[in-house]
Amino acid sequence: CFTTEILEGFDVHRTSGLxxxxxxxxxxxxxxxxxxxxxxxxxxxxxxxxTYDDFARRCENLEKLTITDVFAVQLMQ
Structure with missing residues (x-):
């Protein structure tokens, strides 16, 4: 596994398989x-x-945003 690129501020790691x-x-x-x-x-x-179950339950109704969405909001502030 190795870093191949930086995408939207995150290291992208490529793996050789499952x-x-x-x-x-x-x-x-x-x-x-x-x-x-x-x-x-x-x-x-x-x-x-x-617990994981509590965490998953809390996340079900959250509005899902991509990194691009978050970045756009930051630019507009």
Whole structure:
């Protein structure tokens, strides 16, 4: 997996296939988990972070915007 371009401010990573993509997602998940575990050590007990089901339920009714939409709004402010 390697960065091939920067698109709208994001690194675009190309993978060689499904296995490589799943492996990349695994590394990203571990990194995010580790970051928040160190940053918020009491979060597991205090329910500071929603469960995935709660998070998914909250996201269902959100207005979906693309990066281009967000950028356009920022330009107009």
């Amino acid at each position: 296995f490589d993509t799943v492996k990349k997602y695994g590394y990203l998940t571990q990194s995010i988990t580790s970051y928040y575990r160190l940053k918020f050590p009491g979060a597991r007990n205090s329910r500071a972070c929603p």
